[in-house]
Amino acid sequence: MLGALINLVYPASCQSCGIRTGSWNENICAGCLKKLKERLPPFCRKCNRQLKGNSEPENICPDCRQxxxxxxxxxxxxxxxxxxxxxxxxxKYNKITCVAKEFSKLMTTFMKQHDIDREIDLILSVPMHASRLFAREVNSSDILARDIAGKLAIRYSGAFLKKIKNTCAQSKLARHERIRNIKDSFSLTRRGTGGARQKNILLVDDLFTTGATVNECARILKKAGSGRVDVITLARGDSLS
Ligand SMILES: [Zn+2]
Ligand SMILES: [Zn+2]
Structure with missing residues (x-):
């Protein structure tokens, strides 16, 4: 009854195609959800990059060899x-954060299907530099990480990692430039230094491109004595190799 009333007053529309959805809390319509393409193996066994259909499952992609x-x-x-x-x-850029609920639901469903939700002590997001966060107001990684942690009842902290260098946008750079650009741009806070030790950590982000950013976060965490560091992203923009 309440839901029907909210639908009447605040009809929701799909944030992708714009059609009216059935419910006030449905921000991506069933048709657009169906269009999303799941990634299928074979993958690089190190970085999860998609490999060609006839690759051996134990293959390693050219980037991971280097x-x-x-x-x-x-x-x-x-x-x-x-x-x-x-x-x-x-x-990320227009503060349409209502889709986070759908995104985190899709990610947790995937994690449960693939047993990725097991033996995680801590969920962390990829931090933004304070000045960029001030300008953008939204850290999509943070919103997703917090939502996923809530759904899986795993501890989350947004106060362990911090971005100490305001690097230029990774999206404009080639792979080797991304690695150089992001190097030494994160650090652990005092709380994070003790808190990450011996913990199995899941890093959450929206998009994996070359992995340079999450790899740098993982480097800092491992240096502080963390346990396993796994990464999950909603999407990955890799081409077949
Ligand atoms: Zn739609
Ligand atoms: Zn790889």
Whole structure:
């Protein structure tokens, strides 16, 4: 009854295609959810990059043969296609945060299906530099991490990692430039230094491109004596290799 009333006063529309959805708390319509493309194996066994259909399951991608990885496992739920590109862009830059509920639900469902939700002590997000957070007002990684932690009843902290260097946007850079740009740009807070020790950590972010950012966070956490560091993102923008 209350739901019907809210629907009448605040009809929700799909944040991707704009059609009216059935319920006030449905921000992505069933049709657009169906369009999202799940990533399917084979994957690089180190970084989870999508490999060609006939690759051996134990294959390692060319990037992982060259560079050091500090996270243990990485998972991404969907391909970064047009639908997700629009939704994530509006989430990050236009403060359309209502989609976070749907995103975190899709991510937790995926985690349960693949047993990724087990033996995690702590969920962390990728922090933004204070000045960028001030300008943008929204840290999409933080919102997703907190939501997922709530759904899985796992401890979350937004006060363990901090961004100490205001680096230029990774999206404009090539892979090797991203690695150099992000290096030494995070640190652990005093609370994080003690709190991360011997903990199995899940890092949550919206998008995995080259993995340079989450890899740098994992490096800092491992240096502080953390246990396993796994990564989950909603989408991954990798091409086949
Ligand atoms: Zn739609
Ligand atoms: Zn790889």
């Amino acid at each position: 560079s050091a990885l500090y996270f243990d496992r990485a998972f991404s739920v969907f391909h970064y296609d047009e639908t997700l590109r629009g939704l994530i862009h509006n989430f």
